[in-house]
Amino acid sequence: TLIIEAGVSQTLAQLQIGMRRWFSMSNHKVKIVLLAKFDGTTILLEKWEEEIPVRPRATTTRHSLQHQEPVLRQAITITRDTTTDPISYHATSGALVLSFRLLFLRDPGHGEGDLTFGVQELEEYAEDVWAQV
Template structure:
């Protein structure tokens, strides 16, 4: 059977590395992403593609929710996609880039799905309570491509995504809201995901929420990213040109820290409630009875409490 190696395993001996199956090689590099207020080692499994069956075997024994696959040509990617659909495998293509021949795979276990789904479901429930559910399209994990002509170029699948109707209702339309979660995926790699969504959508994505679970230290980090332009457009500049100058900006950073020393266990939220701006979500000003989406501190505490039941 094929084997995998985590990127944080650089300190293992050469003898140990040589025991891996020759059909799948693995790279080892140290990864130390820094989150807001904490630091931890993230073990990201990496494997070299040889054939579909070996890859599926690797996915079966990958311990986390994230796998990096190298040496994946466009034709190999098309084969992986066909076999995934044929065998009804549930893993997702976080991102594929044909130029680097790198495929990032999400392996959606219970923890991973609750990290993003717990927030997205709270958002859609709030829409339903205010009678706005018919004005929102849940795109969920649908694939979005950087260019036509699949399987070349770049494409990705979000964890939870959606956008307003009718503006983002047509098939293939980009969402305004993207939520990406990671447990074994590093915060640095999640930042790459965020940048991909903004740039590849030609800035049609308006909010990217990153959710990073850190078992060490008992912290869930939420980062809400938006974009802003460096200044007003210069005279004569086109709208498209000005949009291309937009840069990601971290609007909110929230840490939810588990405290096992209390009885019962408590969850401490720093930096307040999570807020999604109405204008960015719906691409218009709010009308009567409409406003920003807010996930309060008590709701964030309840969310974190449930996340820890998924371990």
């Protein structure tokens, strides 16, 4: 139910086209698409989920229940600061949170919950990415 699509050579717009394709081609069985765009100076993470759009004064129809739209739920930018020694990494917008219900298609049991990648984990991820380029 989770797809991660990463790109260096693709534009963010191209990655977003791919995100829409994942939702559509899976017949909406994919519940979360995580985009990771690396451009040399920043890493942008976008978490997309689908929802049924709310139309004012519309009645519920079978068509509207089948029509879902991707919604950007979270955007995190991770930057690299080469002016510090050692080089430092900074993530904006807090932790990345992946819904347990959307990942496992059930309610969490005792001791289970959303998957959370904290700021420090995201910054360590960024350090690993930059070490590979």
